[in-house]
Amino acid sequence: MAHHSAHHSSPRGASHGPSGTVSPAALAGFRAGFGGGVVTPGDASYDEARTVFNAMVDRRPAVIARCGTADDVAEAVRFGREHGLEIAVRGGGHSVAGMALSEGGLVVDLRPMRTVTVDPEGRRVRVGGGATMSGLDRATEPYGLATTGGRVSTTGVGGFVLGGGTGWLDRVFGLACDNLLSVDLVTADGRTVRASEDEHPDLFWALHGGGGNFGVATSLELGLHPLPVVSVALLMWPPEAGPEVARVYRDFLESAPDEVGGGLIHLTAPPEEFVPEEMVGKLACAVLVTYAGVMQELRDVAEPVLDLDHDAEMFAELSYADLQCMLDDPPGYRNHWSAEYLASFPDAAVDLFCRRADDMIVPSPSQHVLFPQGGAVARGPGEFPVPWRRAPWVVHPFGLWEDPADDERARRWARDVRADVAPWSTGAVYLNFIGHEGRERVAAGFGADNHRRLAEVKARYDPGNVFHLNHNITPAGAVPAPG
Structure with missing residues (x-):
């Protein structure tokens, strides 16, 4: 569950446990020599600095190191290891499980590293490890160029891309990781390496879906595509129309051109001018059609x-x-989400999916979503550790709510949605869409053969599993802790 700290399921090692202790003298020394900013409990900015997207996550790190350069990152990682502090890495802070924070540990905060540099002739962009989606999108916009981004502008680019990266444009431009050209990474021993097709190709392969397991990504280079304009249509119906709408939508998508994206979304109808007054604040079935x-x-x-x-x-x-x-989700809400990837979406699945919308918390920003895949996602490189790319459909219960009394209801809704569509599931899952759901689900995010290969890469670059606050891959040869 989102509010449990991740370290219970991590192998213990000398380099990390839940937390170490740092003497005031050591901390003063670190502050004095560190190129970035250091935030600790008691500092005026501490609470703001430890707030993440999911309001259920309330962890108190001992040290938050705001890094402005790759050297800062290396120094922070070395300091954390020397003092036995559990190390978390923060980009956008959007993971539902709050993996950007460690209780009593050290946070490598990349947010100051958000420079985005566009090369319009070469159709590529270099993105700092702390940049958000809007930073990337606004920088490429004047050139009429874009690359597959997440569906929310506040998401961190680094965690999004390294996890695979699906968004409105993936059917036409492929997954975000399919557009990855290189990554600069600080490893667990404080070295800086560049991974690309020619340099550290084993690591480069692992960074296409393997997440933050292998080091701290201080910058990423992505390929860009011409995209001067996009068009969108958002249509809404009362929820009882859901099954008919879903069938028409499904059949439409199965022959739609790659330029079409979007989704079928049950949501609380917003107080917008185009929404009739009698629908506002009530459950609605919506279709979003995006078009490149x-x-x-x-x-x-x-x-x-x-x-x-x-x-x-x-x-x-x-x-x-x-x-x-x-469609940005507002911050400050409690979050729980999950996903199931489907080999098909027959009428029986449609009916179950639509019926389950009745269990959503309404009104709230929650969304009960069916996303299409196919197109360039399905045709993309088969060798990367993203086995979920072949599924034509993904069901994504995305819960956001305010009242802690609704926690169990929201979690149960997500579990029930998954159970309903399980007969059509491929078993694979995009890990950025889920929180902590156990080791089997992590393995399902990569596929069995890929998981073994990733464990070998992990053993080469992070043998002590220093970077374990993620969908963790135990280094080959290490024994995973129970959990």
């Missing part, structure tokens, strides 16, 4: 969905960066 191109093309290809008699509609032609913040 102009509005007229969207209207032509999405005719089967647009022809359904809907109760609310919104059409917009806008920049990708603007689309990216259109």
